[in-house]
Amino acid sequence: MRKRNAARSALFYAGVACLLVFFMVPLVWLISTSFKNSRDAFAIPPKWLFQPTLDNYANVFDRSDFFKAFGNSVFVSLVSTLLCLCLAAVTAYALAYFQFPRKSKIMTFILSSRVAPPILMLLPVYFISVQLGVNDSYALLIFMYMLMNLPFAVLMLVTYFEDIPSEIREAAFVDGCSETRTFFKVILPLARGGLAATFILSMVLAWNEFLIGLVMTGKMTQTLPVLVTSFMTFQGTEWGPLSAAGTFIMLPMLVFGIFVQKHLVKGMTMGAVK
Amino acid sequence: MIRQLVNRSQAWILPTMLVLGVMSAIVMGYSIYMAVRDINLIKSASSFVGADNFSALFQDARAWGSLSRTVVFSVSATAVELLFGLGLALYLNRPFFGRKLVRTLLLIPMIMTPVVSGLIWRVFYDPNNGIVNYYLGQLGLGDKHNWLGSTDLAMVSVIIADVWQWTPFVFLILAAGLDAMPSEPLEAAEVDGASSFQRFYHVVLPLLAPSLMIAFLLRIIDSVKTFDIIYVMTRGGPSLATETTNMYAYIQGFNNFNISYATVINLTITVIITFLFTTLYARLSKARR
Numbered sequence: 001m002r003k004r005n006a007a008r009s010a011l012f013y014a015g016v017a018c019l020l021v022f023f024m025v026p027l028v029w030l031i032s033t034s035f036k037n038s039r040d041a042f043a044i045p046p047k048w049l050f051q052p053t054l055d056n057y058a059n060v061f062d063r064s065d066f067f068k069a070f071g072n073s074v075f076v077s078l079v080s081t082l083l084c085l086c087l088a089a090v091t092a093y094a095l096a097y098f099q100f101p102r103k104s105k106i107m108t109f110i111l112s113s114r115v116a117p118p119i120l121m122l123l124p125v126y127f128i129s130v131q132l133g134v135n136d137s138y139a140l141l142i143f144m145y146m147l148m149n150l151p152f153a154v155l156m157l158v159t160y161f162e163d164i165p166s167e168i169r170e171a172a173f174v175d176g177c178s179e180t181r182t183f184f185k186v187i188l189p190l191a192r193g194g195l196a197a198t199f200i201l202s203m204v205l206a207w208n209e210f211l212i213g214l215v216m217t218g219k220m221t222q223t224l225p226v227l228v229t230s231f232m233t234f235q236g237t238e239w240g241p242l243s244a245a246g247t248f249i250m251l252p253m254l255v256f257g258i259f260v261q262k263h264l265v266k267g268m269t270m271g272a273v274k
Numbered sequence: 275m276i277r278q279l280v281n282r283s284q285a286w287i288l289p290t291m292l293v294l295g296v297m298s299a300i301v302m303g304y305s306i307y308m309a310v311r312d313i314n315l316i317k318s319a320s321s322f323v324g325a326d327n328f329s330a331l332f333q334d335a336r337a338w339g340s341l342s343r344t345v346v347f348s349v350s351a352t353a354v355e356l357l358f359g360l361g362l363a364l365y366l367n368r369p370f371f372g373r374k375l376v377r378t379l380l381l382i383p384m385i386m387t388p389v390v391s392g393l394i395w396r397v398f399y400d401p402n403n404g405i406v407n408y409y410l411g412q413l414g415l416g417d418k419h420n421w422l423g424s425t426d427l428a429m430v431s432v433i434i435a436d437v438w439q440w441t442p443f444v445f446l447i448l449a450a451g452l453d454a455m456p457s458e459p460l461e462a463a464e465v466d467g468a469s470s471f472q473r474f475y476h477v478v479l480p481l482l483a484p485s486l487m488i489a490f491l492l493r494i495i496d497s498v499k500t501f502d503i504i505y506v507m508t509r510g511g512p513s514l515a516t517e518t519t520n521m522y523a524y525i526q527g528f529n530n531f532n533i534s535y536a537t538v539i540n541l542t543i544t545v546i547i548t549f550l551f552t553t554l555y556a557r558l559s560k561a562r563r
Contacts, residue, residue: 094286124304257385
């Protein structure tokens with residue numbers, strides 16, 4: 001009996017190992033390739049053990065456009081996320097605590113802007129920005145990313161505010177706090193976990209975003225995901241530097257994402273799953 | 275008093291509604307304006323053409339082909355993701371050593387930068403140097419498959435990459451559903467002598483239905499919008515084999531600069547998506563009640 005159990009659990013762990021291999025191989029391959037020289041990178045059979053080298057990173061860090069794009073990505077995703085959070089927190093507070101006419105219609109409207117494909121918005125905005133000569137500007141890119149994240153940030157924050165018992169808010173009123181003061185001094189500090197999770201998730205989404213960046217950026221405002229695709233040229237692709245750049249782009253967001261993993265699903269399903 | 279209450283709420287709602295509302299109005303207004311003209315950014319002048327763009331769309335075989343490919347891509351990717359996600363959630367729904375770690379590691383595909391994931395899969399699929407062909411060859415399944423380069427396999431290859439990226443998301447939704455499931459109905463069924471299949475089909479599945487619905491809804495909506503991985507893996511090729519409507523609208527708008535025509539393609543998709551979404555949303559809220 002015990003032997004059979006041991007065999008069954010060994011089989012179970014073998015299954016888990018297979019699953020992990022399937023889902024992890026791309027990341028492992030990317031990171032290991034970034035430390036390979038060009039001969040090892042495409043060796044057949046694939047080399048999983050090799051002499052590591054930092055050449056690819058040196059190559060990437062030598063490119064001035066890489067640092068420019070890195071700075072752009074940090075600046076644009078940070079500023080757009082902060083703006084988005086400010087707007088979303090105020091709106092979510094009202095949606096969570098106030099009763100007012102057409103509230104459910106407003107919720108549906110916000111939800112529907114999450115559903116609409118971004119390219120629908122991109123065509124008119126691109127056309128107008130070309131007419132006005134404001135394409136390839138930080139302000140426009142920041143605004144677009146803020147707009148992209150606003151609907152989900154509002155819906156996500158509503159669920160966090162709803163988790164705070166309304167008695168706490170009423171107690172603050174009894175103690176003589178105004179609505180604004182209650183919001184800043186009572187509700188926001190209590191919801192800081194939710195605020196942090198929303199901040200990180202919209203940061204990750206803005207950082208990883210590609211289509212808006214591809215259309216709206218030029219030489220000056222190019223973000224990292226857009227720059228990476230320019231490593232593929234007609235002469236062929238420089239896979240070594242590309243894998244180093246890919247690793248460099250992905251690692252901060254992976255760390256962030258794992259850091260808020262408990263909130264990630266809640267955020268990505270807009271509170272439908274706790 | 276009531277008026278005061280309304281005013282107070284409006285002040286809090288106003289900033290977001292202003293941003294979203296004004297933007298939606300501009301986008302809708304401009305889209306309609308662009309749809310009835312023949313704006314091409316390469317030409318300097320444009321003129322009013324009425325419904326010509328729409329009638330051109332109805333005769334555009336490439337557009338309808340792209341719509342059917344969008345349906346094939348979204349439906350098959352979503353179906354496989356739901357099936358795998360459900361299997362995974364049931365398989366891992368037991369206490370075991372390293373459970374938390376496994377769940378954490380499974381997050382990785384969905385937070386990896388999609389452009390980079392697409393590039394990695396592109397290298398994996400390389401017919402000569404890719405590891406997919408190498409390991410398939412080792413298993414005796416042939417090492418000459420032209421994954422992204424042949425019209426038969428390209429769509430399947432892109433779907434596999436999407437399944438890799440989003441199955442964990444479905445898994446996490448369903449795992450949360452299983453965690454929250456009350457144990458009494460299952461125990462009662464066991465006492466009543468239900469077989470494990472009966473327990474799954476008559477107890478677990480109905481209780482999991484709301485989570486399945488949410489996962490289905492979010493995946494179908496987002497898979498219609500898939501752009502990044504298709505763009506870096508195939509750009510819609512070879513010979514349009516992976517060109518979804520989203521990709522086609524992008525090519526018309528930003529490669530050929532047919533801004534007007536791209537808008538018309540887009541308006542048509544959005545109507546279809548909105549229709550899909552509203553019917554599904556109604557069914558979802560019914561299922562949750």
